[in-house]
Amino acid sequence: MAIKAVVFDFGGVLIDWSPEYVYSRLIPDATERRWFLDNVCKMEWVVQQDGGQTIVEGTAELVAKFPEHEALIRAFYERWQEMLGGVLEDGVALVDALEAAGVPLFGLTNWSAETFPYAWERYPVLQRFREVIVSGRVGVVKPDPAIFTLMRAEIERHLPGIAPHELVFIDDNARNAQAATALGWHGVHHTDAAHTEAQLRALGLAV
Incomplete structure (x- = not known):
């Protein structure tokens, strides 16, 4: 062979690559941060964009579902470059x-x-x-x-x-x-x- x-x-x-690089600053409390990344900006949502959905569409969809977290949701792709550690x-x-x-x-x-x-x-x-x-x-x-x-x-x-x-x-x-x-x-x-x-x-x- x-x-x-x-x-x-x-x-x-x-x-x-890790969202933690951004959200550790935006959500200092580790428990709250873990909840947000597991339930709001979760990997299943990220994969939708990885599969071809536009960032504008994906963000709008999630903001409509979790309007109380709009600023944190928008930060995901607005600050995406900061998630790259090299x-x-x-x-x-x-x-x-x-x-x-x-x-x-x-x-x-x-x-x-x-x-x-x-x-x-x-x-x-x-x-x-x-x-x-x-x-x-x-x-x-x-x-x-x-x-x-x-x-x-x-x-x-x-x-x-x-x-x-x-x-x-x-x-x-x-x-x-x-x-x-x-x-x-x-x-x-x-x-x-x-x-x-x-x-x-x-x-x-x-x-």
């Missing part, structure tokens, strides 16, 4: 090692089409992949099998005839990694770089 390509998720693997150097080191070994690299990320350009312009590591699929641009999000089908189609343009078992997918979300595994890929749940590196080595990759 030989791995012929590796697909990277971005947030949590290569880029540090690159995760240990993740970038994995890209460096695989690239040095000549392994074709691709990107597959759940990200709003409206906010992704900001990161693309500021973090050069994102531009090192042969192809990148952004969920907000294609209108489907992980773990939907459809987005993996789209990714595989892009990979096949570079590597005709590649089989699922020749692909590795690295994601910090276990559900997304499991979805790739269910499709015959090697899904790697990224909890830290050392653990991911060990799994890549077990698959025969030089990292």
